Amino acid sequence: MPTILPELRAATRVEAHHPWPRFVVDVASWRVAGGELAAGRWTLLGLWGEADSVHMAVLRGDRDAIAVLTLPCADRRFPAIGARHAPAIRLERAAQDLFGFAAEGLPDARPWLDHGAWPVRAPLGRAEPVADAAVPYPFLPAEGGALHQIAVGPVHAGIIEPGHFRFHADGETVVRLEERLGYTHKGTEALMQGADLARAARLAGRISGDSTVASALAFAHAVEAALGLAPPPRAVWLRALAAELERLANHLGDVGAVCNDASFAIINAHCAVLRERVLRAAAVAFGHRLMMDRVVPGGVAANLDATGAAAITALVAAVRQRFPRLVELYDSTASLQDRVVGTGRLDPALARQFGCGGFVGRASGRDFDARRWPGYPPYDDLRFDVPVRTEGDVNARVWIRIEEIGASLGLIEQLLAGLPAGDVRAKVGSSAEAEGAALVEGFRGDILAWVRVAADGTVARCHVRDPSWFQWPVLEAAVDGNIVADFPLCNKSFNCAYSGHDL
């Protein structure tokens, strides 16, 4: 009996799964797990399929233990966790679409990623060819005399990713927002299957362009866990440097963009300049503005020279000089505060139930940061604050980001000061099938990666769960009762990924 999850009676531990254990469970234990999640004692970290089984990653307590549970389902049916635990619903809808499973008892069984436009059904399962099978998608109803609908997307007015929002409004007030996603589904997980590690890493780095470093890092960590490989210390520090630059660029861009959606353009103009400076420093230091394809299993594919280090040092000085004044402006402009304070409030109970990561969770009282726990090097050697607030409104999310900008600047300085010398890439080899999992803190929150590496060194199966899976659903709740005109502001303050979610 696994002591780590005493709640489960029948479970067999799988060898060669690192660093957390994986257990094969029976239907009864799967249901027990659903009960633990529903009772709030566990948090769902991910749920994904495979040809003949379904997996879920769970977190026990606030930061107690992590485990992966596997339910074999050769008959392609399993009891839906979403029947009792809402955060699993969209993940199970996606598993139904991709694998042809039936998640029994799922309260919402509409397709999610499959819009009826693919030439195959269940592309990761039996992959049966189908003719064009586009079927109407019934949106959830809202009833009331004066209600009207507003349909937005998938092509939006701004330069942003595609998705559909269906509002039911009573005058100006949103009664229900329903999201429909999946438009950017690219079949990334299918492309990863059978790919060598180099190609799979490039795909991981293109799951969400704004989180290319973090996603590639999550993938690399999972592979390294599977293969029992430790990248050289210098590579570990350079990865963190790239990750903090990415966090800095995104936070700067989004603080500006939130202000812009409240029609306060000047902060956006200044933040956009600072963001551009980050990307330029990244290009000098790592040879690519977004640092794509720099993090690879075994280490990094770029080394930092004196010019690169100087560019980053100058960047930190520039942000430290300019950003505080923008923060002061943000905080002291009454018209702006009027828009952001109290708007789009996410209830801390929901943030906890959905295991919301990143600034979305931390602005609603959920004190979780994967850099801190479960933690990964080099962060155990570095000092940094993890800000947490409880108001849960647009303003709180902006403030978490403002404080994280400060934290990232401090981390970047420590990383430059303590950067070890030596190699930046270890040789990667595999001789037997092995599995690994990893949790990495991207700017949006914790990214879960799970991989099975085949004996020949190719990827047998890989799943990457973007933080957005647990943030998109609660945006619907946070918008409730706000005016339609504040939706862009609420949406931007979440800034969930479309591509990262649709995969």
Next chain:
Amino acid sequence: MRRTLLEGLLHRPLSEPPPAVDAAELEAVARAVGVAARARLGRSLSIREIDAGSCNGCELEIIALGNAFYDLERFGLRFVASPRHADVLLVTGPVTRNMRAALLRTWEATPDPKWVVAVGACAHDGGEFAGSYACERSVGAVLPVDLFIPGCPPAPVDLLKGLLGLLTLSAPR
């Protein structure tokens, strides 16, 4: 607030001189766009951006065109919210099958004359996503493409070069 505004007035602008568009590039654009474009457009272009399933990397660099360093609007180039106001459709991504219908409808909603610029490796040939069951493989597989701007993602300077080429060409002689 006042200090920030005042500084903005006193400092030299951050905007950098436009990148040079060399003769070969211009010729490539010319071949692509054709003579018909020139007289119609004058020295301004309205651009509608469409993400046809990109990873969002291309969008980030397109958004960067608006920052003070590149300041796209000084060239008469501007992004518009509706395809009905657009001369140019700037399309990114490998065209996911789930976006195909929306892309076509946006194109149909754009008045003639119109030009399609495919941005990024994905838009060109599917990039890393070529061969996926979920993708059409390229913008060219769905729409007539007039110009391709390579890169993964193309840097803002590369985007600017392509668009300026289009503009130079469309200016009346």
